[in-house]
Amino acid sequence: DQQVKQNSPSLSVQEGRISILNCDYTNSMFDYFLWYKKYPAEGPTFLISISSIKDKNEDERFTVFLNKSAKHLSLHIVPSQPGDSAVYFCAARGRGTNAGKSTFGDGTTLTVKP
C-alpha cells in the first residue's frame, strides 16, 4: 500500500525555468510534509516542509504548495539551476505516535539543463 506517490519518475527543465515536482498521498491522517533532495552516493538532505494548517511555504527559490482536499503537494523551484539536478523525495508524517515516522515517495529525478 503506497501511501505517498510521486508519479513522475523524471523531469527535465531548462536552466532558469520553473521546476514543478508533484506528490500525492492517500492517508488523511498525514499532517506534516517534507521534501528532501538526494545527490548520488549521498544521503537525502532536508529541503523544505509544510504543516497541514498551511497551504504554502516559501524558502528562497523553493516553494511548497499543499492542497489538502486533493491530497496533493507540489514543490516549485524557480529559477532552476544545474545544481538542483538531483532526486527529490516527498515525505509525509502522521500525528501522535506516528509523528516520528516519515513515509517517503519513490522520488523524482530532476535534470536541469544549462
Added chain:
Amino acid sequence: DTAVSQTPKYLVTQMGNDKSIKCEQNLGHDTMYWYKQDSKKFLKIMFSYNNKELIINETVPNRFSPKSPDKAHLNLHINSLELGDSAVYFCASSQTRVAEAFFGQGTRLTVV
C-alpha cells in the same frame, strides 16, 4: 566535519553471515533512525530511537537488531544475511522525533 556518519560505506558479504553497520551523529540530536532503500528506490523506516529508547519498530525480520549504546550512536546488526537484504541502509538523526531528519551517506550492502 560529518554530522551523521555511518560505516562502512560499502559492504559485500556472503549469505548466512552476520554483519554490523555503525552510525554516529555529532549534532546532539535526541532521535536516530535506520532507513532501508530497496531496489525500487523506496526509503522505508526500520527503527527509531529517542534518547536511547526504541520508539518505532516497523515490520522488520528479527534478524535485524538495532543497538543504541548512547544518544549519539545507533548501530544495526544483521544476523543470517539473505539475498533480499541487499539494499542501501541510511542512518539519520533529528533534533526531536518530529523535526526533519539529517541523513548519513548510506551503506550499500550486497549479499552474494
